[in-house]
Amino acid sequence: MSFGGPQWPQEPQQQGQQGQQGYGQQPGYGYPPQQGQGQEQGQQPGYGYPQPHQPQPNPFPGAQGSTDTPDWGALADASASRGRRKRLLLVGGGVLATVAVGAIVATAVVSTNKKNDEAKNPVPTGTVSPTGTPTPEPTFSSVAPPPPPNPKDYISDPKKDKAPLSAEGLFPGKKMSMNGRAYKKGATSATTNCAAVTQGGLGSVLKRNGCERVLRATYVKDGVAITVGVAVFPSEAAAQKAKDQASGGIAPLTGAGVGDFCHATVCLRRSNAIGRYAYFTQAGFANGKKVTKADKPVFQASDDLGTFAFNQIYARGRAQASAAAADSGE
Structure with missing residues (x-):
């Protein structure tokens, strides 16, 4: 059974005309006054024109031969x-x-x-x-920056997948929680003899597809025990084949307070794969009771441990991709 996918100023007014009123029109200058006007107003006889009944002045005062005074x-x-x-x-x-x-x-x-x-x-x-x-308009480079490394590339290619790998590193801590559901961790193990930790025909499938090692851990919750096994392959294609061909299951891992389970009884087996890793779970009752379709706690435990395995494997790829990006200065 397989798992699901996890605005200007005005000019001043001209004043030149002021003071020029009567210019050239002063009484007695340039024009003869009316008869009796000068006497009535007490003004002196005008200059430039003869006054009535008076001798006419010399038009050129001061000239020789003149008897008049200018x-x-x-x-x-x-x-x-x-x-x-x-x-x-x-x-x-x-x-x-x-x-x-x-x-x-x-x-x-x-x-x-x-x-x-x-x-x-x-x-x-x-x-x-x-x-x-x-x-000018601002200019930008038309060359897009390279995309960040894909974590899946690092868990699919053994040439990139070089980080240390161990059971305790893949299954850390003393417990695991998934959506508020806590599972206590039991024993862990790792082996290169892949077939030795399987049941039924799974061993031959792993061997045939080039399994390199298997890492296992067991968890328990409310009387349900689950062993999760992660098998490592030389390629993504090999892991996918092993998942598709799987029969039988991963062998239960006992110890660290967990007794024998899924032995001579019915248990729930599932398989899935990501990158060059295939992962398998076997879940059942710790007391040996057989599992039925009505036993939702067992199915839930199997889903939780399968999701946990997927997350741990993907986290491994993400960590290596981040480290590679840092090293390249991206």
Whole structure:
């Protein structure tokens, strides 16, 4: 019987027009006043045009042959007026210059801020930069790393399966627990004489398929005794053949508080294989009672010990695969 599988600033307003109101229109300068206007307002006679009923002044004061005295006050007023005109023009030009400088400064400030923003907010990877040049994408290697070693490879090939193997190493401790069910361990053994620890036709099957050794251990729980035997073969194919051809069973292992069982009675025998290992169980009552299909504790014990054997063999492969990965620096 076989086991199951376990945003810009505004420009400043131009002020050049202010102060130019009435330019060239001062009373008495450049234009004749109305009759009586100067007398009514107490203003001096105008310059540049003759006043009524008065002698006309020489148009070129200070010239030779002239008997008139130049109007020095009028000349001074004219000079002052021309000076004011020049100053107003200069002031107006200054305002315009100020506006131009202000615009340049504002432009420089905005340009600087824009550069700062770009520095703080770089172009995202994979987009087009302000110069129109695509930014490079990160590159990764297209070569996948090698897969980790497969534990099954180490328990299938004798060239890789080099770890020490013993009954105590395969069946450690004084007890075994499976899903809360505790089993006490009895005796253990190991032999290279595979046929010697079998019953029925199992010996010949092991021998025919090149069995190298058998490791056994017995466990007990609530009056049920189970012996589990693990047979080692030179290949996975050989172990699989031995499992398929199995007849008879592994011989019960007594001792360490466990008496004779499955002798001259009906017991439950099962077989399975993983890698180059085949494993067998024989379970029955410690008192010699024969096993029936209704005896669930016996079937449960057989399942638990078969699962335990599978786990131990696979753990052996996993440990060797991990060690190989560490040695290769993977």
